[in-house]
Every structure is written in C-alpha cells, then in structure tokens.
Amino acid sequence: MKILYLNLDRGIPVEGDKGASVHVREFVTAAAALGHEVTLACTTRGAGNPPPPARILQFGAPPADMSIGNEIERRERVRLDHDGLVADRICSTLARLGIEPDLVYERHALFHRAGVSIAARLGVPRILEVNAPLVEEQRRFRGLYLVDEALEAEEASYRGADAIIAVSRQVAAQVAGVIGRTDRIHVVPNGVDLARFANVDAIGAVIRARLGLAGRRIAGFIGSFKTWHGVPFLIEAIAAAAAWHPDLHLLAVGDGPEREAVAALVAKLGLADRVTLPGRIPHGEIPGWLGAMDFTVAPYLPQPDFYFSPLKIFESLAAGRAVVAPEIGEIDGIVAHGETGLLYPAGDGIALQAALSRLLADQAACQTMGWRGRQRLAGRDWRDVVRLCLALAPVRLPA
Structure with a gap:
C-alpha cells in the first residue's frame, strides 16, 4: 500500500526528541517494515535523530504577521494560514512527483483540517490518529486565543475521517463527544520496538x-521534563528514600522546560551525589540507558482526564525494567x-517513597517484574499496532 502520512503540527519535528516525534518515526518505520511505501508530509523535519524510511516532504509554515500584537493569536493565525495553503501545496507536489497514495494517515494537529481535503482530492480513505484532546490541552497548558476556530477545525477533522485511532479510552470519549458517534472510533494504545529494546544489560553496564x-x-526517569511529568515530585521522593537506601541513585535522562529547576532542586536538597542529569540523549541510544x-519511574502528577498512552512506560517494560507509576488514566x-x-x-x-523502597x-x-513486563508486551510491537491501524483503511464508512 502507498501511504501518505501527514504530520502537519509544526511543534512535532520528524527527527526530534519528544515522544510525539518518536511516535511518528516508529509508526512510519513499522509501516515500511510491513512492506508499505510511505510518503511523509510534514511542517517541520527537525534534526537530532535518523529519519524514518520514507520519502519526506517538508512544507514549512508561512511567516507570522508581526502586526498582530497578541503573541498567542499571532502563532495561531500562522497555523490557520498554513492549513489553508498546505492542501494545494501537498497535492501539487504529489502530482509533480507522480505519487499516487492509496491512503491518507494523519496525525491530528491543532487548527488543521487540510487532510480532509487532501484525501477527497486523492479519492482515498483517511485515517485520523488522535493522541490528545488538543484544544483542551492547549487551553490548559499554553493558552488559546482563537477558541472557536480551533473547535471548528477539530470537529471538521474528526468528522472528515473514515476511521479514527484514539490512543486511550479518554481520548476516544472526547472524540465521541464532539462527533456524537462511536462507530468510527477505535482505541489502539501505543506500541514499542521490541527488538530494539531487547538485551540492553551489557551496554547498560558500560554506561x-x-x-x-x-x-x-x-x-531511572526518561522524558522531556514537562510540568506534568512530575520530576520535582520524584526528586523529593528520592531525597526521602535515600535516608534508608544509601546505594540509591536517580538517573534522570532528557531535557525540557523544567530541567534547570530540577537541577536547582537537586542542589538545594544536597543530592548532587545521588542524582545524575545527563541531558538530551538521542532516542536510538535510549535502550542502553x-x-x-x-527500574524506572513515571511520576505523572494528578490531573483530570489523564489521556496519555506513555511511550516511556512501554519502552521501560520492553527493556525488562519494572515501572513505578501512578494509578491514573490508562496506566x-x-x-x-x-x-x-x-x-x-x-x-x-x-x-x-514506599514503592521505591x-x-x-x-x-x-x-x-522478575521487569522480565514479566517484557513478556506481557507480546502483540504490542509497533508492527502489530500499525497492522491493526491499517486494517481499518480499505473500506470507507458511510457519512
């Protein structure tokens, strides 16, 4: 099958480090391994990790209108302008290159509905993958100015899909609440490359x-140090547990907005000899780390409607590591x-603290827990996930 994969979110660089970037690469890599030919159309290619095995076409966003004084509105207008132009750009490029996709597979992006038009012009089905309730997420964590426009684009994108992949029950419920139906919605949690995360002990010993x-x-912790990841909360727990476990050490891998604050907290609590912050590590090296x-810790903070399907947990289990995590959402x-x-x-x-102890x-x-975790991931390899998702493609559902 010839697949056009759309990743139009400018904040998800294809070759970047964040979990969403990893998700894009892993999905495309698995699709290629299954024999599919993938063309990946993106807004931001990025750098820092090897590209997936696809023809990558980058369609950058237009410049911002600096006459718009509100910074949030200015950014959102760029997204809307980009969405209004990108369907023509993609379709004309596909025609020029002689690429005739059999399917559009799109990662849902805030303010974007161009995939609906692209699939219609190509005369092929469109699968939409929804990883988060993006309008609510934007409003809660980053600020949202053009609320009506965001909601309108979201509904149009949802309604224009022949099938919708939701990564969790919570995401599926949000989608159903928007479109008023469930027959198009399929819950498919994330996967993991089981082969890549096998036999990691030897390189781990070297590190x-x-x-x-x-x-x-x-x-261990691996992540992008976002507020909701709860790394300061973990540091506090490590400080308390260290009093009873003199050999305890925390290895917190990654970079992000809270890393400097975490480093300051480590210093304040006198944990310099108990915590290592190596910074950014390319995803290809994560199995060794x-x-x-x-064991690993995913110390997510309490939040309503926790909707994630955390890659870090799947990867930890695939590496044979027990996981400590809150009983929240799908975890x-x-x-x-x-x-x-x-x-x-x-x-x-x-x-x-009790779980750590x-x-x-x-x-x-x-x-033993780590060994069982890996065994229980049978059927969760990315190729299994992609095969399941693409099986929804051949037949268009009635409008």
Whole structure:
C-alpha cells in the first residue's frame, strides 16, 4: 500500500526528541517494515535523530504577521494560514512527483483540517490518529486565543475521517463527544520496538561504569521534563528514600522546560551525589540507558482526564525494567501492580517513597517484574499496532 502520512503540527519535528516525534518515526518505520511505501508530509523535519524510511516532504509554515500584537493569536493565525495553503501545496507536489497514495494517515494537529481535503482530492480513505484532546490541552497548558476556530477545525477533522485511532479510552470519549458517534472510533494504545529494546544489560553496564555508578541501585526517569511529568515530585521522593537506601541513585535522562529547576532542586536538597542529569540523549541510544537502570519511574502528577498512552512506560517494560507509576488514566492497563511494576495514588509522595523502597529492598522481585513486563508486551510491537491501524483503511464508512 502507498501511504501518505501527514504530520502537519509544526511543534512535532520528524527527527526530534519528544515522544510525539518518536511516535511518528516508529509508526512510519513499522509501516515500511510491513512492506508499505510511505510518503511523509510534514511542517517541520527537525534534526537530532535518523529519519524514518520514507520519502519526506517538508512544507514549512508561512511567516507570522508581526502586526498582530497578541503573541498567542499571532502563532495561531500562522497555523490557520498554513492549513489553508498546505492542501494545494501537498497535492501539487504529489502530482509533480507522480505519487499516487492509496491512503491518507494523519496525525491530528491543532487548527488543521487540510487532510480532509487532501484525501477527497486523492479519492482515498483517511485515517485520523488522535493522541490528545488538543484544544483542551492547549487551553490548559499554553493558552488559546482563537477558541472557536480551533473547535471548528477539530470537529471538521474528526468528522472528515473514515476511521479514527484514539490512543486511550479518554481520548476516544472526547472524540465521541464532539462527533456524537462511536462507530468510527477505535482505541489502539501505543506500541514499542521490541527488538530494539531487547538485551540492553551489557551496554547498560558500560554506561554505569562510565558514570561511576557501578554497584549502585539506579532508579531511572526518561522524558522531556514537562510540568506534568512530575520530576520535582520524584526528586523529593528520592531525597526521602535515600535516608534508608544509601546505594540509591536517580538517573534522570532528557531535557525540557523544567530541567534547570530540577537541577536547582537537586542542589538545594544536597543530592548532587545521588542524582545524575545527563541531558538530551538521542532516542536510538535510549535502550542502553534503560539498561543502566534497575527500574524506572513515571511520576505523572494528578490531573483530570489523564489521556496519555506513555511511550516511556512501554519502552521501560520492553527493556525488562519494572515501572513505578501512578494509578491514573490508562496506566493500570499497562503496568500490572505487583506483577510488572508498582502503582501508587497519583500525587501521594509517601506512597511513591514506599514503592521505591519496596523495589530497592528486593532486587530479585524487581528483576522478575521487569522480565514479566517484557513478556506481557507480546502483540504490542509497533508492527502489530500499525497492522491493526491499517486494517481499518480499505473500506470507507458511510457519512
């Protein structure tokens, strides 16, 4: 099958580090491995990681109108202008290159509905992948000025899909609330490249030795240090647990808006010899860093309607690492408490400390949980996920 994959969100660089960028590359890589020919049309190609095996076409956004005084409105107008122009640009480029897709697969983007027009012009089905309730997310975390325009584009994009992939039940419920139907909506959680995250212990030992952490019990975090990731909350728990576990060390990998504040908190609490912050690591090297960890922590903070399908948890389990995480959203369907990791009430620092102590006190149990976690991911390889998603493509549903 010839697939046109649309990633029109300018904030998701194809070759970038964030989880959304990883998701794009993994999906396209798996589709290619299944024998599909993928053309990836994006707004931002980015840099920092190898590109996926696809023909990548970049269609940059137009310049901002600097006469618009409100910065949020100015950014949003760029998205709207881009959406109004990009369908013509993509279709003319496909025609010029002789590319005739059989399917449009689109990652849903705020203020974008161009995929509806593109699929109609090409006369092919369109699958829409929705990873978050983007209008509400934007309003809550970044600010939203053109609310009506955002809601209108969202509804048009949802209604113009032949099938909708939602990464969680919470996302599916939001989509259903907008379009008033459920027959087009399919819940498909994220996946993981099981082969890439296998046999990570040897390289992990090398990383441990290089960092001077041989013999330590290492709790790990991997992420982009966003507010809702809860890294300061984790640091506080590490500080408390360290009093009882002198060999405890936290290895927190990644970069992002809260990293400087986290570093300051580490210094304030006197944890410089207990916490390592190596910064940005290319995603291709993440399996080895997971191999350096005894277990990982995903310390998400409490929030209403937690809708994520966290890649970091799938990757930790695939690496054979037990996971400590809050019992929130879909996480209890990924981590089995006491079997593949430990769950605690979101925001409960005492409970998090207890979970850390339990894994630190029983290394054999920790390793057994990690082994079980990997075994339970059978059927969750990215190729399985992509095969399932694309199976929804051949038949158009009635309007």
